[in-house]
Amino acid sequence: xxxxxxxxxxxxxxxxxxxxxxxxxxxxxxxxxxxxxxxxxxxxxxxxxxxxxxxxxxxxxxxxxxxxxxxxxxxxxxxxxxxxxxxxxxxxxxxxxxxxxxxxxxxxxxxxxxxxxxxxxxxxxxxxxxxxxxxxxxxxxxxxxxxxxxxxxxxxxxxxxxxxxxxxxxxxxxxxxxxxxxxxxxxxxxxxxxxxxxxxxxxxxxxxxxxxxxxxxxxxxxxxxxxxx
Numbered sequence: 001x002x003x004x005x006x007x008x009x010x011x012x013x014x015x016x017x018x019x020x021x022x023x024x025x026x027x028x029x030x031x032x033x034x035x036x037x038x039x040x041x042x043x044x045x046x047x048x049x050x051x052x053x054x055x056x057x058x059x060x061x062x063x064x065x066x067x068x069x070x071x072x073x074x075x076x077x078x079x080x081x082x083x084x085x086x087x088x089x090x091x092x093x094x095x096x097x098x099x100x101x102x103x104x105x106x107x108x109x110x111x112x113x114x115x116x117x118x119x120x121x122x123x124x125x126x127x128x129x130x131x132x133x134x135x136x137x138x139x140x141x142x143x144x145x146x147x148x149x150x151x152x153x154x155x156x157x158x159x160x161x162x163x164x165x166x167x168x169x170x171x172x173x174x175x176x177x178x179x180x181x182x183x184x185x186x187x188x189x190x191x192x193x194x195x196x197x198x199x200x201x202x203x204x205x206x207x208x209x210x211x212x213x214x215x216x217x218x219x220x221x222x223x224x225x226x227x228x229x
Contacts, residue, residue: 002097003104004118007128010108011140014179016126017063017106018172024061024102031102035063035171037178039205046092050099060101064089065175066182068107068114090117097121144173145180148229151191157226170218177222178204 005017025031036045041064049062067089089105096103105118108128119125141163147155163173181204184197192200207225211218 001099001102001123002093002118002121003102004115004122004125005104005106005128006108006110006115006118006126007130008109009128009130012128012130013108013126014106014175015140016128017104018169018175020126021061021063021104021171022169028059031059031061033061033063033171035065035175035208037065037205037208038067038182039201041067041088043088043092046088046096049101049103050092050095052101061104062101063104063106063175065106066108066179067105068110090114093118093121097123141168141173141176145176148177148180149184149189149191151229153227153229156229157223160222160226164219170222173222174204174208174218178208 003020005013005020007013021033025033034049036049049060049064052060105122107115107118110118115127141159144156144159144163147159160173164170178201181197181201184192185194185201188194189197203225207221208218210216211221215221216224
C-alpha cells in the first residue's frame with residue numbers, strides 16, 4: 001500500500017513524512033524500516049519493497065525519498081540517473097500499491113501529472129502546499145542544511161547534536177542532508193563544486209549503507225561525517 005506525501009511546501013512535506021514514519025514505528029516496534037534514496041531505486045530494490053516479509057518480520061515500512069527531483073541536473077550522468085529512477089518507480093507502482101508493506105513515497109514539488117498518477121494508486125495522499133505567508137515550524141531544520149551548504153564542519157556538528165538532543169530521528173537528519181547534497185548538485189554553491197557536491201551525495205549514501213551493516217550507528221556516523229568535511 002502506498003502513502004503519498006507531496007506538495008509545494010518541501011519543508012512541511014518532508015517533516016510530515018518523517019513524523020508519520022516515527023509514529024508508525026512507535027505503534028509497531030517490530031516493523032522493519034528502510035529509506036531508499038533516488039540513487040538506490042532499482043527494479044530489485046522495488047521488488048523487495050513490494051514482496052519482502054518473513055517469519056520474524058511480517059511487514060516492512062519503506063520510505064522512497066525524492067524519486068522525482070526538479071528538472072535540472074549537474075551533468076548528463078545525473079540526468080540519466082534521474083530519468084532511470086523515475087521510470088523504474090513508475091513501472092512498479094501497481095506492485096507497490098498491492099503490497100501489504102507500507103510504502104511511503106515522498107516527492108515534494110512533483111509535477112501535477114505525475115502526482116495525479118501516483119495519487120490514484122495510493123491508499124492515502126498527503127498534500128502540503130505552501131501558503132502565501134506562513135510561520136517557520138520546527139522540522140525542516142534550515143540551520144542544519146545551511147551549515148552543510150556553507151561547508152562549516154563546526155556548525156554542522158553542532159546542529160546535528162542539537163537536533164539529536166531535541167529528539168529528531170537520525171534517519172530524518174540524514175534525509176535532510178542528502179536532500180541538500182542533491183540540491184547543491186543542481187543549484188551550485190560557492191563552497192561546493194558540482195563534482196564535490198556529487199561526491200558529497202555519494203558519501204552520504206555510503207554512510208547510510210555502512211550504518212545499516214552495523215559498522216557504526218547512524219547518529220554517531222553523522223557526527224563523524226560532519227567533522228570530516
